[in-house]
Amino acid sequence: MNSKAYKMFSVEGKVIIITGGAGFLGMQYAKALFDAGAKVVLWDKSEPNFSGKNNFYNVIDITDENAVQKATQIVASNFGKIDVLINNAAMNPAVGSNEAKQMFTPYDKYSLDSWEKELKVNLTGMLICIQAVAPIMKKQRSGIIVNIASEFANFAADNRIYLEKESEEEKCKSIGYIVAKHGVIGLTRTFAGDLGKYGIRVNAFSPGGMPRPEIPEEFRKKYSDLNMLGRMAEVGEYNGAILFLCSEASSFMTGEQIVMNAGRNAWR
Numbered sequence: 001m002n003s004k005a006y007k008m009f010s011v012e013g014k015v016i017i018i019t020g021g022a023g024f025l026g027m028q029y030a031k032a033l034f035d036a037g038a039k040v041v042l043w044d045k046s047e048p049n050f051s052g053k054n055n056f057y058n059v060i061d062i063t064d065e066n067a068v069q070k071a072t073q074i075v076a077s078n079f080g081k082i083d084v085l086i087n088n089a090a091m092n093p094a095v096g097s098n099e100a101k102q103m104f105t106p107y108d109k110y111s112l113d114s115w116e117k118e119l120k121v122n123l124t125g126m127l128i129c130i131q132a133v134a135p136i137m138k139k140q141r142s143g144i145i146v147n148i149a150s151e152f153a154n155f156a157a158d159n160r161i162y163l164e165k166e167s168e169e170e171k172c173k174s175i176g177y178i179v180a181k182h183g184v185i186g187l188t189r190t191f192a193g194d195l196g197k198y199g200i201r202v203n204a205f206s207p208g209g210m211p212r213p214e215i216p217e218e219f220r221k222k223y224s225d226l227n228m229l230g231r232m233a234e235v236g237e238y239n240g241a242i243l244f245l246c247s248e249a250s251s252f253m254t255g256e257q258i259v260m261n262a263g264r265n266a267w268r
């Protein structure tokens with residue numbers, strides 16, 4: 001690669017925290033950034049299964065403000081800086097899983113307990129992590145925050161694809177998830193406005209569906225029919241967007257959102 005272009009996308013030596021880093025997508029971002037020379041720190045409530053040499057993790061719940069503050073201080077004192085925070089952790093039950101069976105209910109029957117849990121992890125948790133890391137980035141007068149939203153930050157779910165059988169009671173993509181993801185865009189814009197004067201950029205990444213192996217084939221097919229490429233995303237396809245947002249290649253971008261969902265937005 002031409003060396004100027006390569007430098008533009010470089011994350012070499014950057015200290016990058018990924019929340020939910022032990023999950024399906026978090027692990028893909030972690031591996032890609034680690035391979036590109038970043039010092040990757042994973043925060044997750046579960047222990048990650050990550051065998052790189054230069055990786056660090058902290059088992060924490062991102063909704064626990066004290067734990068997040070402490071974990072932030074550990075990263076700052078171990079590495080002397082925090083370059084990037086990727087806010088990726090979320091409750092995101094896979095279609096067909098037991099958790100989804102509880103949460104994908106018709107909206108008039110959706111429990112307040114599920115609502116509070118989903119908003120707490122998917123939105124409040126993100127706020128807590130930004131509030132912990134921002135003072136350090138302000139002192140540095142540099143930093144990048146990437147908030148992982150979803151295509152569902154931009155539209156409601158077409159719940160017809162979540163029906164398992166036509167006769168069965170309606171199944172709906174969780175309303176708490178969709179509302180929280182719309183909120184992530186608001187959080188992104190407001191913090192971008194607040195932190196821009198310190199040289200800190202805040203953007204959102206809104207991916208479409210990347211199926212885990214356990215996803216029912218029927219769902220995969222129905223989902224694929226909704227976008228212009230007629231398929232779901234493949235493993236690794238979001239790493240380029242993450243590299244762009246975490247590097248100087250996106251130096252004039254803040255308060256914005258990258259949507260990557262094979263044209264589903266353009267068809268709406």
Ligand SMILES: NC(=O)c1ccc[n+]([C@@H]2O[C@H](COP(=O)([O-])OP(=O)(O)OC[C@H]3O[C@@H](n4cnc5c(N)ncnc54)[C@H](O)[C@@H]3O)[C@@H](O)[C@H]2O)c1
Nearest residue numbers: 020022023024025044045061062088089090150208209210
């Ligand atoms: N997979 C997709 O197709 C898809 C599509 C659009 C958006 N997203 C978004 O991408 C992100 C990652 O999704 P995923 O599919 O990898 O999900 P995942 O469930 O595999 O990963 C989420 C991770 O977050 C962690 N987590 C959950 N609650 C936590 C808490 N309170 N504290 C700390 N860690 C916590 C989980 O332990 C898990 O490791 C989410 O924000 C999700 O909404 C995913």
